[in-house]
Amino acid sequence: MAITLNLLSIAVLVFAISVVFIAVISPFTLHRIAQFTFGIRKVILWSLVTAPWWIAISCVGFFWPRQQDIFPAALLNDFAHWHHVDIFSFTSWHAVTLLSASAYLLWSVTRTVYIRRKQASSMADLIGLSDIKLQHINGKQGYYSLPLPIPAAFTTGLLSPKIYVTTALKERVNEQELDIIVRHEIAHVESRDPLFKVVFATFAAFFPITATRELIKQFTLLTEQMADSAVTKEYDNLDVAQTLINVARMQRSVDSMHNNMGF
Structure with missing residues (x-):
């Protein structure tokens, strides 16, 4: 001893x-x-x-x-x-x-x-708003719809990750763009990114706050780029890039509107 x-x-x-x-x-x-x-x-x-x-x-x-x-x-x-x-x-x-x-x-x-x-409690409350029925696009990709006015798509869940797309995003994109977005999230599911992000962040938490943020930032950027690369196997690079840029612009416009309203 x-x-x-x-x-x-x-x-x-x-x-x-x-x-x-x-x-x-x-x-x-x-x-x-x-x-x-x-x-x-x-x-x-x-x-x-x-x-x-x-x-x-x-x-x-x-x-x-x-x-x-x-x-x-x-x-x-x-x-x-x-x-x-x-x-x-x-x-x-x-x-x-x-x-x-x-x-x-x-x-x-x-x-x-x-x-x-x-975070789990907040996510559970949010997911409680989702449609029970699984949505499909092109008969393959599955996702759950969230009736929210914010354009967003994300994957959550450690052991059984699921894909969520808000109705605000679905209403602003065409079928091809939605397919690209969902395929991007499917790449996260197949790579088990939600689980590995939590594990990585746990290890990174032992570093000084500046180093922690930079390590997590670089790991998140890597997972996003790998998911983008997976989508380019089905779509042209320019189509994928333009779709992601459009989604980013939607989200920035919503953030700007909220800031102007004092939220």
């Missing part, structure tokens, strides 16, 4: 140092990420956001004593400064580090659960 607690305190310290280091270098890395393919960009983003965890786990495995009070090499023993690896003092910096990390983890988990439950 003492060995475990001592090594956990070291892992927490290494984790914190790794977070700071990655937060410092990530702006330079993310600034150049657009030049790579989708697959490489995904690997880079997941590597950055999970690196502190792998480094911390590796640190525990690397420094775990193979024999009592002895590391694999004398150099490692001196480097780690193990004087009494089998003794854990509750008044040492090891204990303070673990206590601080435990308090932060508890606060972070509580905050995340609260936010997710609040």
Whole structure:
């Protein structure tokens, strides 16, 4: 138990140092990420956001004593400064580090659960307005209709994601544009983007707020671009781009109207 607690305190310290280091270098890395393919960009983003965890786990495995009070090499023993690896003092910096990390983890988990439950409750109330019957376009793509005056389409649900399109959007687009929009959302469903976005955001939450926002922004941009690319297998690139631009303009016009009205 003492060995475990001592090594956990070291892992927490290494984790914190790794977070700071990655937060410092990530702006330079993310600034150049657009030049790579989708697959490489995904690997880079997941590597950055999970690196502190792998480094911390590796640190525990690397420094775990193979024999009592002895590391694999004398150099490692001196480097780690193990004087009494089998003794854990509750008044040492090891204990303070673990206590601080435990308090932060508890606060972070509580905050995340609260936010997710609040979002789930709001989404459940919103989805309660949707039509029970599944809508179809071209006999294939399925989505649910939301009777809302805001032009929007989105996919929600972690394990069983579903597609929702507002009636305001349906009334402003033609059949081809609606098909492009729904295919875009289907690409999100097939890639399980809602689930992976939550997982990615959970890992990113351990970084400073600026780095967290940039990491999530880049991951969201990547998933959107991959969904766009999936639609171009059926439609011309220009048609896909023009449809998405039109939807963005609709949403901006609604936002502008609400701002002018004081909402």
